[in-house]
Amino acid sequence: MSFFSSVLAWFSSIFFAKAAELAVVGLQASGKTSFVNVIGSGQWSEDVVPTVAFNYRKVRKGAVTLKIWDVAGQPKFRSMWERYCHGMDAIIFVVDSADPDKFDTARFELHQLLGQPGLAGVPLLVLGNKNDISDHASVKDLIRDLELDKIQDRPVSCYSCSMKSRHNLDIVLRWLTDCSH
Ligand SMILES: Nc1nc2c(ncn2[C@@H]2O[C@H](COP(=O)(O)OP(=O)(O)O)[C@@H](O)[C@H]2O)c(=O)[nH]1
Ligand SMILES: [Mg+2]
Numbered sequence: 391m392s393f394f395s396s397v398l399a400w401f402s403s404i405f406f407a408k409a410a411e412l413a414v415v416g417l418q419a420s421g422k423t424s425f426v427n428v429i430g431s432g433q434w435s436e437d438v439v440p441t442v443a444f445n446y447r448k449v450r451k452g453a454v455t456l457k458i459w460d461v462a463g464q465p466k467f468r469s470m471w472e473r474y475c476h477g478m479d480a481i482i483f484v485v486d487s488a489d490p491d492k493f494d495t496a497r498f499e500l501h502q503l504l505g506q507p508g509l510a511g512v513p514l515l516v517l518g519n520k521n522d523i524s525d526h527a528s529v530k531d532l533i534r535d536l537e538l539d540k541i542q543d544r545p546v547s548c549y550s551c552s553m554k555s556r557h558n559l560d561i562v563l564r565w566l567t568d569c570s571h
Contacts, residue, residue, distance in 0.1 A: 409455040410570035413475040415503065416484035417496055418463035421519040424553040425484060426460045429563060434554055443467060444474065454567045468499055472506045480513045480569045485536065487518035487526040487550060493535040500536060504544075514541065515565055516548040522555040 414422045423441050427433045430449045445460040459474045461467065475481050481503075485496045500516075503509065518532045529548050533539055538546055547565060551558035 406453055407455065408453060408567075408570040409457060410479040410566060411457045411459075411477070412480050412482055412566065413459045413461060413471070413478045414482045414484060415461050415471045415475065416463055416482075417486070417492055417499065420463065420484040420486045420492075420496075421517075421553050422460050422463065422482075422484045425482075425517065425519070426458050428553045428556065428559065429456075429566075430458075434556075440464070443470070451563060451567060454570045456566055456570070471499075471503050472509065475503065475506075475509050475512065478512055479571070480515055480566070481509070482515045482517060484517045484519050485532065486520050487528075487532065488520045488523035490527060490535070493527070497536045501540075504541060511544050513545040513569060514547070515562070516546070517562065518548065518550040520552060520554070521550045521557055522552040526550070 414426060416422055418440065423438050423445065426445065426447050430447050441460060441462040443462055447458045447460065449456040449458060461471055461474045483500055486492060516532065516536065516538060518527060518529060520526060527535065529550050532548055538548055549558050549562055551562055
């Protein structure tokens with residue numbers, strides 16, 4: 391890189407730097423921490439330590455800084471979701487798309503969260519994770535089972551993806567950088 395272009399890159403990193411604050415919620419073992427690890431460091435692991443309360447991670451993607459709150463999903467932590475989602479640029483709701491027995495609980499918790507008055511309008515990204523497992527639910531199934539079409543007060547996107555195979559992660563990352571400012 392020439393001297394000029396490196397000075398230019400340095401300037402633009404300061405003046406055009408963008409950031410997004412994101413809260414990642416969803417039931418336990420849906421893959422929230424795996425998501426943050428995979429987009430943060432590219433690390434995939436079969437055994438992730440269950441999250442106690444929350445993890446915070448800052449990830450740089452080009453000129454965009456993603457500040458991510460990874461909140462625990464066990465029942466006793468779900469009442470904290472609202473607090474972490476407050477003031478975020480987006481809420482990321484992760485669901486294990488290969489575990490349909492949990493869809494009812496996931497739907498209940500998601501709609502309970504979105505019903506909080508302080509969170510009106512915050513964009514929602516639903517990730518149907520673990521699509522490397524056969525018989526996973528499609529985006530169409532998730533829209534129906536999680537009743538995503540009933541959410542009218544905010545932008546909603548839903549992708550089928552896998553942290554293990556990294557399927558669709560490029561689209562997800564583009565969505566996240568698009569909600570930065
Ligand atoms: N097959 C498969 N397993 C996954 C995927 N993402 C996460 N897991 C596994 O699911 C389990 C729970 O993941 P974790 O990230 O701790 O979920 P969290 O409780 O939502 O943070 C771990 O054993 C992960 O290795 C995926 O895309 N495919
Ligand atoms: Mg976790």
